Amino acid sequence: MIAFDLGSNTLRAVRMDCDTLEITGRYEKIVRTADGLAKTGTIAPEAFERVVAAVKEAQKALAYESGEGVAAVATEAVRQARNGGRLLDEIKRRTGVVFQVIDGKEEAALTLAAVRHRLARLGETERAFTLVDIGGGSTEVTLAWPKRVESRSFRLGIVTLSQSGERARRQSILARTVREMARFYKERGGEGPLVATAGTPTTVAALKLGMDYASYDPQKINGTRVSLQDLSAQKRRLLAADESERKRLVGVGREDLIETGIEIFEALMRAFGVEEAVVIDDGLREGSALVGCRQKAG
Numbered sequence: 001m002i003a004f005d006l007g008s009n010t011l012r013a014v015r016m017d018c019d020t021l022e023i024t025g026r027y028e029k030i031v032r033t034a035d036g037l038a039k040t041g042t043i044a045p046e047a048f049e050r051v052v053a054a055v056k057e058a059q060k061a062l063a064y065e066s067g068e069g070v071a072a073v074a075t076e077a078v079r080q081a082r083n084g085g086r087l088l089d090e091i092k093r094r095t096g097v098v099f100q101v102i103d104g105k106e107e108a109a110l111t112l113a114a115v116r117h118r119l120a121r122l123g124e125t126e127r128a129f130t131l132v133d134i135g136g137g138s139t140e141v142t143l144a145w146p147k148r149v150e151s152r153s154f155r156l157g158i159v160t161l162s163q164s165g166e167r168a169r170r171q172s173i174l175a176r177t178v179r180e181m182a183r184f185y186k187e188r189g190g191e192g193p194l195v196a197t198a199g200t201p202t203t204v205a206a207l208k209l210g211m212d213y214a215s216y217d218p219q220k221i222n223g224t225r226v227s228l229q230d231l232s233a234q235k236r237r238l239l240a241a242d243e244s245e246r247k248r249l250v251g252v253g254r255e256d257l258i259e260t261g262i263e264i265f266e267a268l269m270r271a272f273g274v275e276e277a278v279v280i281d282d283g284l285r286e287g288s289a290l291v292g293c294r295q296k297a298g
Contacts, residue, residue: 003289008136076137104153110287200261
């Protein structure tokens with residue numbers, strides 16, 4: 001089973017063995033789908049080309065064969081863009097991959113499936129926790145109990161926030177949206193440890209462990225704990241680095257966004273009253289593959 005996740009900043013893909021539910025191949029490329037979306041309301045022609053090229057690269061990297069199982073989903077950038085449907089039509093025409101636009105609740109459910117699967121493999125017992133998925137165009141907050149789940153998607157992402165205007169305006173948007181998140185968390189009775197997934201948390205965890213973009217290892221990321229102090233330390237480190245060093249550390253296409261991502265992550269942790277978070281690399285693409293395998297098995 002091959003699964004694609006077309007996000008606001010990154011195209012991620014994975015191959016999963018449906019017999020063992022093990023990941024046998026991964027692909028990731030920064031495509032900046034949402035670049036300029038906050039100003040124009042559309043996905044730029046240059047982004048069309050980046051996305052299509054990345055889908056083709058992923059097919060080759062994961063040894064895609066025509067007719068095999070594929071789960072392909074698109075999220076907030078395509079949900080928002082007036083020409084999002086046209087992008088998906090272009091991907092289908094040029095690669096054969098059919099993407100579905102999913103809403104925030106389905107995105108949260110698929111991500112939660114992957115995170116629960118990974119936590120079980122790490123030996124974590126079934127208990128309540130709060131999951132945050134900080135994406136390029138939106139952030140999903142999921143309150144998970146053993147037999148109950150509540151989630152909500154918020155229009156706050158690292159790409160869209162970073163391109164929302166002057167710093168004062170960005171700070172106002174961040175503060176207002178995080179207050180909404182905190183209200184949701186408190187009114188719904190959020191509890192347990194905070195679990196974080198997506199690019200910003202995994203990048204901070206990688207930097208804490210001494211990795212850069214080229215040496216990133218998802219298996220070492222899973223289960224890593226990052227604190228508010230870790231976030232502050234890595235933000236200072238990145239701000240002090242020159243452009244080439246930032247690219248080496250976090251990857252081309254992220255170097256101008258990571259500060260915004262860390263600001264969102266810090267604000268969330270403070271609003272929820274927690275000092276640290278458990279970081280999980282698995283997310284939407286793994287959840288899509290996992291659910292696809294389960295459906296295939298009947």
